[in-house]
Amino acid sequence: MSLVEPITEAGRAAVAAIVADPTGTLVAVDYDGTLAPIVADPERAHPDPAAVRALGRLGSLVGRIVVLTGRPVKTAVRLGRFRKTRGLESMILLGQYGVERWDAGSNTYHLPPQPPAINVVAEELPAILEEHDAGQANLEHKGRALGVHTRKLPDPAGALRRLTEPLRDLATRHKLRLEPGKNVLEIRAPGSDKGEALLSAVAEAGARSVIFAGDDLGDLPAFHAVQRLRTEGIPGLLVCSASQEEDALTTISDVIVDGPTGIAGWLTELADAIEAART
Secondary structure (H helix, E strand, C coil), X not given: CCCCCCCCHHHHHHHHHHHHCHHHEEEEECCECCCECCCCCHHHCCCCHHHHHHHHHHHCCCCEEEEECCXXXXXXXXXXXXXXXXXXXCCEEEEHHHCEEEECCCCEEECCCCCHHHHHHHHHHHHHHHHCCCCCCEEEECCCEEEEEXXXXXCHHHHHHHHHHHHHHHHHHCCCEEEEECCEEEEECCCCCHHHXXXXXXXXXXXXXXXXXXXXXXXXXXXHHHHHHHHCCCCEEEEEEECCCCCXXXXXXXXXXXXXXXXXXXXXXXXXXXXXXXX
């Protein structure tokens, strides 16, 4: 199977560099919407098994595998079942937009304390949701963040529009920030974003090229980080897990595939291409 051809010159140059020097490559992927399908119940968001197997193959070929997610790191490790996958023994998982960390090799976690303001906001949220006809929205307490999911409501997009400004005001009042996503609004503590986390991971690994795959607005900082690395001479490839719910990344992506199934296929093709180049 041939690798999906990038639609940009920068993307084609990055693929050539990655295949020529895989051990210098850092492969970073988002979780929800990229590895795992977006589902109504966040606790049932398991990654596509083919995507995890492909990451395992790549883990034996490239320099570093990173999963970068807005989820709490322990939740992503549990749902992803990455420890059971051969080839991912040295991967790292960065949660809460890079604030939390899990190292597969040592099975150790770095978990900063939860901001007190999060619990205060959690107490105020139900009344605000009721006031804006969204009392049945699903609340997800992430420790350092609160997710308000509108997917199960009769009009998810309408509820999202009604809630955006009230929740932004609530977050600002408590010195927190609002992060929009696919049928979700997340109130979280300020700090790292995916761009900062990715740049740090690239520097730590000493990567000579980088891939980032994402699907949503929260991934934009990581896309911008890859664009910045390109200006510094580090080839970078931007892969979009596309959906009908969000198209913010498609105009700046080098490769566009259809959701987590497409990501699984593309990662598999990348492993095939690297192995073919070896022989």
